[in-house]
Amino acid sequence: MKPTKILYVEDDPGSQTLVSRVLAAEGYRVVLANNGLEGIDVATREQPDLILMDINIGDLDGYAVTTKLRSIEELQHVPIIALTANVLKGDRERALIAGCDGYISKPIDVDEFPRQIAAFLQGHRETVPSDQQVDYLTRYSQQLVEHLEAKVLELKKANRELQRLEKMKSDFIILSAHELRTPLTTAYGYARMLLTLEALKGDEEEGKQVQFFAQKIFNAINRLNEVVNDILNIALIQS
16 A cells, blocks of 8 residues: 655655654655745646645745645645645634635644644644635635746846847847947958968968968968858847
8 A cells, every 4th residue: 555645745844854853753755845846846747646835935925826726627626735824814714715725823733733634634624714714715816817827027137138138139239349340440451451462472382372371361260250240230239
């Protein structure tokens, strides 16, 4: 018989260690996820029997992760238990409204904790009183909207910064290309002068040798000039 599998979504290593040890001593198999996105991925892949959800995790908070997990068909009936230090008035109700089936506050009672987990695995569920559900649902919906609006503003800001950096990059490339072109033009003129002058020299053998190297310089300059033009064209297309 396979051991009962519990996923613990938690970004604090100390909490991970404590909970893992307590549950492992009871014969449970504990799978860890370090953040919300990882928690969604691991839950989908591992199909745990129960999920312990820290609320204050970085990328997506536990409320958002729980709501997302509840939208995944194969996880809809998996008990999700909020395990959090949030103990202010309304925190428990908010967790339940978001989709959690229970609420355990930190720090855990290591003696009571295994019994709490066993109860939830056996079907125990906590609920918000019916006369308070509409109020808490409204609050949670408003908080979700505010959270999404904040994320939209963050994305817009990040996009503006990327556009600014992209323009700076293009400007730098164009400036650098122009600065490269100036000495290339000088060297180009010098190479052409060498080719012309050496053709007039009386020492045919020496003239051919100098012409050979002058032609090498001339060819290299032409190639560099082509590269500069390519850089400028790419920069102009991207800007």
